[in-house]
Amino acid sequence: MSHSHSHAPGEEHSHSHSQGGPPQSPMMPAPDPALQALIEEDFKPVPLSFSEDRNNAYCLKHRLEKCDACDVDFVGLNRLASLLAANPSLLCPPPANIVTQKLTQVVTATKDEGNTLFKSSLHTAAINRYTVAATIAVSRPPWEANQLMREELSTVISNRSAAFYEAHDYISALADAEAVIQVRRNWSKGHFRKAKALLGMNKLRDAAEAVKLGLSFEPTNTELTSFLAEIEKFEKKTEDAKLEARRQEKTQ
Amino acid sequence: MAPVLVPIAYIVIVFGGLFIFSFFYRKHTSTQAYEPYFSSHPERNAYVTLLQKTDPPASDSLLKSALVRRAMADVQRVMRIREDKPALQNLLQKGSIGDDLWNSLISAEKELEAEIMEVVAEANSFVEGWGQVIFPTANEMMANEKMRVVFDNISEAKAELELKYDVKAKITATIGAAPTSQPRSNGLAPSSAGTDSVVSSDGEASSTPGKSAQKKAKKRR
Numbered sequence: 354m355s356h357s358h359s360h361a362p363g364e365e366h367s368h369s370h371s372q373g374g375p376p377q378s379p380m381m382p383a384p385d386p387a388l389q390a391l392i393e394e395d396f397k398p399v400p401l402s403f404s405e406d407r408n409n410a411y412c413l414k415h416r417l418e419k420c421d422a423c424d425v426d427f428v429g430l431n432r433l434a435s436l437l438a439a440n441p442s443l444l445c446p447p448p449a450n451i452v453t454q455k456l457t458q459v460v461t462a463t464k465d466e467g468n469t470l471f472k473s474s475l476h477t478a479a480i481n482r483y484t485v486a487a488t489i490a491v492s493r494p495p496w497e498a499n500q501l502m503r504e505e506l507s508t509v510i511s512n513r514s515a516a517f518y519e520a521h522d523y524i525s526a527l528a529d530a531e532a533v534i535q536v537r538r539n540w541s542k543g544h545f546r547k548a549k550a551l552l553g554m555n556k557l558r559d560a561a562e563a564v565k566l567g568l569s570f571e572p573t574n575t576e577l578t579s580f581l582a583e584i585e586k587f588e589k590k591t592e593d594a595k596l597e598a599r600r601q602e603k604t605q
Numbered sequence: 606m607a608p609v610l611v612p613i614a615y616i617v618i619v620f621g622g623l624f625i626f627s628f629f630y631r632k633h634t635s636t637q638a639y640e641p642y643f644s645s646h647p648e649r650n651a652y653v654t655l656l657q658k659t660d661p662p663a664s665d666s667l668l669k670s671a672l673v674r675r676a677m678a679d680v681q682r683v684m685r686i687r688e689d690k691p692a693l694q695n696l697l698q699k700g701s702i703g704d705d706l707w708n709s710l711i712s713a714e715k716e717l718e719a720e721i722m723e724v725v726a727e728a729n730s731f732v733e734g735w736g737q738v739i740f741p742t743a744n745e746m747m748a749n750e751k752m753r754v755v756f757d758n759i760s761e762a763k764a765e766l767e768l769k770y771d772v773k774a775k776i777t778a779t780i781g782a783a784p785t786s787q788p789r790s791n792g793l794a795p796s797s798a799g800t801d802s803v804v805s806s807d808g809e810a811s812s813t814p815g816k817s818a819q820k821k822a823k824k825r826r
Contacts, residue, residue, distance in 0.1 A: 379796075385715075387721055388715060388716055389720075391716060391719075391720055391722065392649075392716065392723065393720060395645065395646065396649070396650060396653050397645065397650050398650065398653075398657070399647070399650045399651045399654045400656050401651070401654060401655070403658075403661065403663065403664075403667075406663050406664070407661055407662070407663055407664040408666055408669065409667070410655065410663075410667060410671075424647075425647070425651075426675055427651070427752065429674060430667075430670050430671055430674050431667075431670075433670035433673060433674070433720070433746075434664070434666045434667040434670035434671075435666075435667075437666035437669055438664065438666040438667075438729060439671055442666070444731075444732045444735075445669060445670070445728070445731060445732045445735045445738070445739075446669075446673060446738070446742045446746075447737075447738070448738050448741065448742070449741055449742065449744075449745045457803035461612065487756060491752065491753050491756050495745065495746045495749040495750060495753075496742045496745055496749075497745065497749070498745060499745050499748035499749050499752070500754055501747050503748075503752060506752055506756060510759075522762060524766050524767050524770060525763060527766055527770075528759055528760075528762045528763035528766055529759065531762060532755050532756065532758075532759050535755045536752050536755055536756075554770060556770075558629070564807075575803050
């Protein structure tokens, strides 16, 4: 290991680059036995026990999925194991491009139900439908291509945010809009919804900032640019009103 | 006698001393281990533990799930190394960090390569050809799980936002209507969301993919 002292940093760099990204290499050469021994040496047994059907793992002492005292977290493990156990025909998680068309149909149908309720201004009912649609969208098998879930979930929550806004629950609208942004950052709609919710709460500056952030992803979006102009107009109006009020006070 | 002995003794003492020093120094540096870049691999430990359980053995689906989890952890580590490497390289050239950290990164990278090969081999031992799919699967699972977390955390985020804006909301009197409508709709929405998510995230997750899985299996044949 003393060679490291004679190595120039640049040399090490070129040498390490020749290795390339590990997951990309299509041909798998035999692993280095020395490294394998190192991996084996690192092994520490985890105290765990099974559920009755042996499909779920728990910590040995407390029979908990997620246990801070034992420092284990089997939630994700058990969820996937149950999913695989429920589908015995599935030998292993299939490639990501095989997707469940039926789930998409169900989500779209539920969302459309919500949309019709929304149009007939039954906002609370629409919110409930959207919530159902979002729960279905999120229960898509996790190995499927993530764009699908991303698009479905973001549209449904964006619609729910709009419904919350119409129901004058601006905080919920804001929370949903922020979730949309987290799920799909470069989608202008999420930023638009956030700005609208903030405007509902009379946070003009925050709303303008949200719109500007959205515009940085999509500078030509007309919805956002017109909304920004609207906010600025509104801001000016309130300022004018304030000035007017002050002037009147003075004259009195 | 003496004039010959003195230079010889001198040479023996000097070179003997150098030799002894280099012997111990080399021994010291060769046993010196780098602090590992990643502390431990809990997912790998869990998988191997499950594999070693014989009485009763773990079910196949649990083992496969544990392997996917292990692959997910590896994907995370690969990304972490890819992110850290250029930065550390820069710092190393500037002299801000020592060789130790750099070497531990390099050895972690090598170990990760072996680890990935092992995961691929393990996957192939379950189902032939799974090795090519398991890492893309792990990738998708990470993205999907992140979204799921965002969705599950909406009500918490809402509580935080309420705290944040409730304080401010009292300053402007114009939103006087909002607080009255808020408790009603806030009480409604999370409760409906809560019951729905409890019922259907388990119910849906096991039932709808069940149907779909059969469809998929047919497609594959």
